[in-house]
Amino acid sequence: MKNNTIVDSTSKENSFTMTLFTSSWELIKSVIYAIVIVVLIQHFVVLPTIVSGDSMKSTMINNERFLSLKAIYYFSDPQQGDIITFHASKVNDYVKRVIALPGQVVEIKSNVVYIDGSPLPEKYLLPIREYYAQNGTSVIMKDFGPYSVPSDSYFVMGDNRPNSFDSRDFGAIKKSKIIGKAVISFWPLDKIRFL
Secondary structure (H helix, E strand, O other), X not given: OOOOOOOOHHHHHHHHHHHHHHHHHHHXXXXXXXXXXXXXXXXXXXXXXXXXXXXXXXXXXXXXXXXXXXXXXXXXXXXXXOEEEEEOOXXXXXXXXXXXOOOOEEEEEOOEEEEOOEEOOOHHHHHHHHHHHHOOOOOOOOOEEEEEOOOOEEEEEOOOHXXXXXXXXXXXXXXHHEEEEEEXXXXXXXXXXXX
């Protein structure tokens, strides 16, 4: 007597197709989840940013890349000395340093920034002062002010004072325009550091 075994090749093919479909669907879901996470992180937490121009020289150079922490200002206010990114216009974002806080009075006299009548210590300006002094320029800031910073606004300046379009030109910026705080430079690789 012969044993007739019939092998159903279509069930093997269906099983293979189902496994392939399941694996593909899992891959697609993983990619979608990754994209959603990246978008959420960039929208709410941290934003990679590129410096455009020399207004923050020598603290930051043209084309330097850094991360701007957005979430920090959901819980606290910008502080004097913070390097921030903000919406300067509908198409341009700037990176500058916070010089004065809401309600403070800014004045520049004889190359020194005064906040509420006291000189602002600006050690970060030493390299740029030396750079301009070597090129025969000792005055890096024209006299300015006094200027009272409006409430909920911040007075910002670039560290390269002679080459910066900043609050001396366009006034204080509203807190609502601030994107985040520059926290770490990651490119070029030899300039990786906390800001």
